[in-house]
Amino acid sequence: MNMDCPLPENEFEKILLAHGSGGSLTGKLIRDTFIKSFNNDLLAKEHDGAVFNLDGKKFAFTTDSFVVNPIFFPGGNIGELAVYGTVNDLAMCGAKPLYLSASFILEEGFDIETLQQIVNSMKIAADKCRVQIITGDTKVVEKGKGDKIFINTSGIGIIPDEVDLSPSNVKAGDKIILSGTIADHGIAVLSARENLAFNSEIKSDCAPLHELVEIMLKVSKNIHVLRDPTRGGLAASLNEIASKSDVGMLIHQDKIKINNNVKAACEILGLDPLYIANEGKLICFVAPEDSEELLIEMRKHPLAENSEIIGEVMNEYKGKVVLKTSIGTKRILDLHTVEQLPRIC
């Protein structure tokens, strides 16, 4: 066997799909390229949206691009996703969503009728969220240079004075609430894209969370941070919070709910549901004394009927997420390092 040393693999010279996975390569790209160059305090917080003050009022501002393939999937389409995704990012800042922008990158030859269908569902979605789409842009690229339709939405929302959500507020003892089953969206999109015929249809959980958040913030003044576990799944969101707060967390695997069909699909495909995207779920870190009441109120909301306390924050395991497995052993629950499923949102 030849034992010569190969070329060193120091840095990636080109963008890989894994740079868009929401995992460790995405984080590295954001830090090394974008944050380094744009260099400001608001961006450096790496939140779902930026929070800033204007004339004594607190605002949240966020943007998101949507490249999901296929553009229609069980439970939603790219247009609904574009509205709900941005609304949810605002909601995770504790903001009441006000206005959205919508930009469209269209591929030459794309059906106008299909575009109209997507735009109609965006209008319905925006009405449901009580936001208006007040500005936008349209670009067309040559056939083969895009893939049907890409949508970017930005959003602005206002944050009530008393609301202050940040990973730095998280304390040992906090309970971690998950608002329902995981992995529905990623598996629904994958099944539609790959024509995987499972016995029963798996639907995306794509939904707006602003109303649920509004209720939650009324029930408890001790909610410390909220996140919607989209790309990279539950594991990525938990790790993100652990890395930005000075605490560790213990997650009980048997408290995490997964729909049976989704679980079966994950087993067959060798995917770990903890890393699969959700589009209508949130995780909430709340002071222990408020957790039971909050859980009861959350379960009354149709989007959070399956809410559960899945773990707690500890002084131990600083910066790490520890998973207590279903058989009682413990291990680290890390960020996923590679792309599991490209283009799921």
Next chain:
Amino acid sequence: MKFLDEYRDAEKVKVLVDQIHSLNLPRINIMEVCGSQTHTILKYNLEELLPEYINLIHGPGCPVCVTPIEMIDKAVLLAQIPNVIITSYGDMIRIPGSINSLMKVKASGADIRMIYSPLDAIRLAKENPDKKIIFFAIGFETTAPANAASILTAKKSKLTNFFVLSSQVLIPPAVKKLLDSELIQLNGLLAPGHVCTVTGTKWCSEISNQYKIPITVTGFEPVDILEGILLTAKQILLNEHSTVNQYKRVVTKEGNLKAQGNIYKVFEICDRNWRGLGEIKQSGLKLKADFEEFDAEIFFNLEPSQHHEDERCIAGEILQGLKKPTDCNLFGKDCTPTKPVGAPMVSSEGACAAYFNYRKVNE
């Protein structure tokens, strides 16, 4: 989930663990042959439950890891030919070759598709008559039947734009090679349940007899693996050496005869290089002369190329069970799943990836 959750049941786990603890044995080396078993052991941190006397040694049963580097290099070369689409299973796309991986040439414009079944490659060939579709067929006896089926389908459909780059290998010769080695002393084996689903268990019985070693054909869930360990340890205690089938819900003595039939309709046995283990006689499958028109190596007239392994990587010793991933100086530093140096850090069945992704709390 029915049929699976019962094999992840905390109570059943406890009963088995108590029984394993009750056996009075000196330190024993048990090798789980299959990489999926290694992953379950790490994912559920089963070692936290096991007594000191059991030393689990991770075997070579990771098909992606043992695919020789020259085959990866060939796939990378083929991917750069105009109008070629390379298809393979996800992990193969990230395996480092001598200079490039398929993933890197994909980022430079090569058309590489991840598929779930070789029949998807057939579909691509039918949909793209102006392109040449190459399926990079790797794996053990588990993937061989479906890969054979795709070639039979291509023949029946008279496809002229479908090719296979075959790097199929067989498990029994590799197990024998490890047992012949004087570098490692194994007291028992957990045989790979999925391979045995196809092959049956006769080869295991032959090895138990020949090498006087207890073998338990074992499944892939925590309860399966603990039961496999218990059954093996009991045999060691009683100084017995037969083959026991723990994975009865799937594996039969004869195996899947139809699948075996398909394999040998299309393939014949050949010598094959294993990454990390070197050449093993009669351990590979190549296309029979009747199916030569689908052989990518023949059609594209590939010359053997110079290949380079990273000499810092100890994958060979890890695949032979001589070292653990954490014994490697590169582990977690210069070698991670994002930037793998060796194949075991890439594959979902690779030992290094299992150690990296499912780290223990104190590591």
